[in-house]
Amino acid sequence: MEKTIAELRKDYTLEGLHESGVSHNPFQQFGIWFEQALSAQLPEPNAMTVATSTPDGTPSARIVLLKNFDERGFIFYTNYLSHKGVELITNPQAAIVFWWAELERQVRICGNVEQISDQESDKYFYSRPLNSRLGAWASEQSQAIASREVLEERFQELQEKYANEEIPRPPYWGGFLVVPQQFEFWQGRTSRLHDRLGYTLLDDGGWQIERLSP
Numbered sequence: 001m002e003k004t005i006a007e008l009r010k011d012y013t014l015e016g017l018h019e020s021g022v023s024h025n026p027f028q029q030f031g032i033w034f035e036q037a038l039s040a041q042l043p044e045p046n047a048m049t050v051a052t053s054t055p056d057g058t059p060s061a062r063i064v065l066l067k068n069f070d071e072r073g074f075i076f077y078t079n080y081l082s083h084k085g086v087e088l089i090t091n092p093q094a095a096i097v098f099w100w101a102e103l104e105r106q107v108r109i110c111g112n113v114e115q116i117s118d119q120e121s122d123k124y125f126y127s128r129p130l131n132s133r134l135g136a137w138a139s140e141q142s143q144a145i146a147s148r149e150v151l152e153e154r155f156q157e158l159q160e161k162y163a164n165e166e167i168p169r170p171p172y173w174g175g176f177l178v179v180p181q182q183f184e185f186w187q188g189r190t191s192r193l194h195d196r197l198g199y200t201l202l203d204d205g206g207w208q209i210e211r212l213s214p
Contacts, residue, residue, distance in 0.1 A: 012104040012188025017195035019209060026183040026199040026207055027071045030107060033185070034069075037100050049097040050076065050178075052087040060087065066098075067124060073179040074109065075116060077124060079141035080172045088113050094178050104188035111180040121174035133167040134158045184212070 023029040037045035046066040053059045060083060068075040074096060078085050088094060092113040099106050125133065138155040145151060183199040196212035 011190050012194070013190050014104045015187065016189060017185060017187035017197060019197065019211065022185070022197060022209070024207060024209065025071075026180070026185075027069070029185060029199075030069065030183070033100075033103075033105060033107065037103060037105075040100075040102060042100055042102055045098075045100060047098075048074075048076075049099075050084065051095040051097075052084050053091055053093075054087055055091045060084070067175070073111065073177045075120075075175050075177050077121070077173070077175045079136070079139070079170075080115075080174060082141035085141075085172075085176075088176055089115075094176075096178055106184075106186040108182075108184040108186070109178065109180050110182045111178050114177045114179060116175040116177050118174070122169055124175065125169040125173070130167070133169075134162065136170050136173045137167070183207075189214075 023032065034045065044065070047063055048066050049061050050064050051059060051061040062084065064076045064078065064084075066074055066076055080086075080089065093111070094113050095108065095110045097106065097108050125136070134155060137158050138151060181201045185197045185199075187195040189195055192214060194214040196214055198210045198212050199207045200210070202208055
């Protein structure tokens with residue numbers, strides 16, 4: 001007999017997560033884990049869920065790709081007129097989640113959101129493949145369209161328009177920076193007694209580390 005959804009479960013047994021074995025800087029700890037995800041050749045280790053909400057608190061979430069991180073925060077790119085773009089501009093807070101199943105790890109990050117500079121958005125935009133740059137112009141992201149054919153026709157028109165010239169960055173397209181206030185590093189453990197270490201930003205710029213109950 002096939003299992004029901006309620007019966008689906010896995011016991012996590014790979015390794016533990018201890019206060020003595022982590023960096024006091026959560027950006028450095030994230031970097032260590034991210035490098036391990038890369039070394040493990042996980043599929044799209046930079047894929048992350050981004051949760052946003054409207055000013056009245058209606059939430060939404062979707063998966064996007066992380067494109068850079070440093071001690072400022074975590075950067076991804078999108079259409080500023082998309083649903084998530086409008087929500088981030090009108091309510092500049094977000095939560096992001098990385099789930100690396102093969103390593104039995106999750107990272108949660110919460111923080112404020114800022115638009116990055118035009119110069120930084122330009123630099124990334126011009127590094128993208130040609131068709132991705134055209135796609136940023138072709139798609140009115142999140143807006144209803146009559147058919148797939150409408151999108152493909154618009155893309156073809158843009159290919160012809162920019163056949164012999166540089167494709168500029170659309171003024172409505174660019175990057176968001178998530179500036180963390182909190183991190184949580186989660187390592188799956190046996191019997192659902194998972195390890196959770198939380199980092200909270202202090203007024204002096206340091207980080208408080210706490211073990212959280214699973």
